[in-house]
Amino acid sequence: MSSMISISGLSKAYASGFMALKSIDLDIKRGEIFALLGPNGAGKTTLISIICGITNPSAGQVLVDGRDIRRDYRATRAMIGLVPQELHTDAFETVWATVSFSRGLFGKPRNPTHIEKVLKDLSLWDKKDSKIVTLSGGMKRRVMIAKALSHEPQVLFLDEPTAGVDVELRKAMWGVVRTLRASGVTIILTTHYIEEAEEMADRVGVINKGEIILVDEKTALMQKLGKKRLKLHLQGKVEAIPATLAAYNLELAADGRQVIYTYDTRSEHTGITSLLGDLRAAGIRFSDLDTTQSSLEEIFVSLVRT
Template sequence: MASILTVTGVSKTYASGHQALKSINLSIARGEILALLGPNGAGKTTLISIICGLVRPSSGTVVVDGHDIVRDYRASRALIGLVPQELTTDAFESVWNAVSFSRGLFGYRADPAHIEKTLRALSLWDKKDARIMTLSGGMKRRLLIAKALSHEPRILFLDEPTAGVDVELRRDMWQLVRELRDTGVTVILTTHYIEEAEEMADRIGVMRKGELLLVERKAELMRKLGRKQLTLQLQQALAQVPAALAGFAPALSADGLELTYTYGTRGQGPGMVAFMHQVDAAGIAYRDLHTTQSSLEDIFVSLVHEERA
């Protein structure tokens, strides 16, 4: 797959001496949506800021569609739209002017039809003449997205785009991002809403303490790290796990009435069929049973937690 963005050995140590990034390598395919997850301070914004040319890397290179971001800054930057995490806006400007001006900054010809389409898509059309300071927090965030889209970027960075945006509008924004992707735009987003990553991303990257722990296709991540649990509600309390089931290492609840077997979603351990077979063979009677499957959130928490240990 042709990659539109290649990050090679990028490290960043801030003047304070804090090492925010440790040799990041990342390649992103044209037209994909990548979600970067990680706890506060993991280095997500630093990485995005380096790619967008706002922060200088201490070492390493970034190439955007064939353009080195340092040697060929203007060409690479023109391909990028950035929705920053921090809300910084010119309070007295009108919505329309702010978005039009952003387009002009990149040397593009004025295109009122494009600005109108963008404002409508972000439900900001009826606010086009409003001064920015009169907008709500969620509207201001949508305005940042409109500004980032003003020059029709090929790669869009969304640094926590839906923080403070209500549920309905968040769904509208997801829809907008998908439509952009369908027109060939590559999207890199950070989020603390795991549901957002689960909903949108083709691939998921997990960062922690300046390192990129993994980058994996979403389905592959769920398959590799996901776990299922089968819980049996027993008819009679057990004093201990029966010897016949010891090989499955199930957990017995304190009252002895619930037996829980944890297994991989594919290929890890003997699996649920073998377990149930053994339960029947051992003559263990149960009233009910249910299974649960780990979510992306469970996987994320366990990954970040593991590294903390």
């Protein structure tokens, strides 16, 4: 799959000497959903702002569909839709007028059919004649997304798009995202709802202190860095883990009736088989077992703490 966005050696330094970005190298594939995760102040919004032409980089290059964002500013900016964290709209304009005006800013001809489709997809059609000042926060967030889609972008940036949005609307918005991806739109999202990234993203990038510390396929990331926990429900109470099982680093529950084994997913089969055999040899019997796996959030927390 070819790259839609290619970033090389991208840095951003401020007059104070603070380095917001430090020599970022990143390729985002055409037609993928890429989740950019990182704590507050990690550089997510700065990176998005540079790609979208809002902030100038101190060094490095960004190509969008093979075009340099600085030399071909108009062409690259017209390919990008941005939904920022902040709600910036004309409070006394109607939904229809502000979304239509946003399309015109990119030199696109009038297309009421497309605007109607966007508003209906975002459940805004019944609010098309309402002034934005009268809308709820969630509705205003939908309007921001509609504005970003008004000029039919090839790349869509969603910077915390569901902040302050109720669960029902969040699910509807992700339905729209899936439809856009299916149509070939490249989507880059930042989110604090890591379960969304876990559900939606094809690949995940983690940024911390202005540096990309990891980029990987979501499933590969969870296989490589995820941990599984095997919980064994014992037939009888155990006072202590036998010394012969010390190599497994088992945890014994406070009631003495459960044993927990945490293991790397890459050694799943050999580790469990060996453990079960050693448990039998130690005279420990169990009546049931279940497993759980690390979430993407747990992996993310472990990465940014290192």
